[in-house]
Amino acid sequence: MSYVITDACIDYTDKSCIEECPVDCIYEGSRKLYIHPAECIDCGACEPVCPVEAIVEARDADDEQEKFVTGDSRFFLEPLPGRDASLGKPGGSKAVGAIGVDIELVAEWPRS
Ligand code: F3S
Ligand code: F3S
Secondary structure, X not given: OOXXXXXXXXXXXXXXXXXXXXXXXXXXXXXXXXXXXXXXXXXOOOHHHOOOOOEEEHHHOOOOOHXXXXXXXXXXXXXXXXXXXXXXXXXXXXXXXXXXXXXHHHHOOOOO
């Protein structure tokens, strides 16, 4: 199991987590960031630096957070809006840059 970024990140996107990740597996959507579940090495370095406590271990996700466990996977496994192919395993977010789109769950998340 990996770590996962939950709803508290939406429209906040502090990005401190990116600087902490030793394997560069945190990718930028539009309104939220996403942890690649297969590239994450479960080191836990990102979790304490998020000012809104958006990052949790997937196995500790509560019922509300569980949809983001699935969602972070779908961000990589399914073609995102406007793309023909899935991101798959890019091997590092710096190489691909900001993706700029979100999964439907996040794109349709109510704005506060
Ligand atoms: Fe989001 Fe927190 Fe990272 S707000 S961008 S998960 S530091
Ligand atoms: Fe990266 Fe470690 Fe978090 S691998 S996504 S900093 S748990």
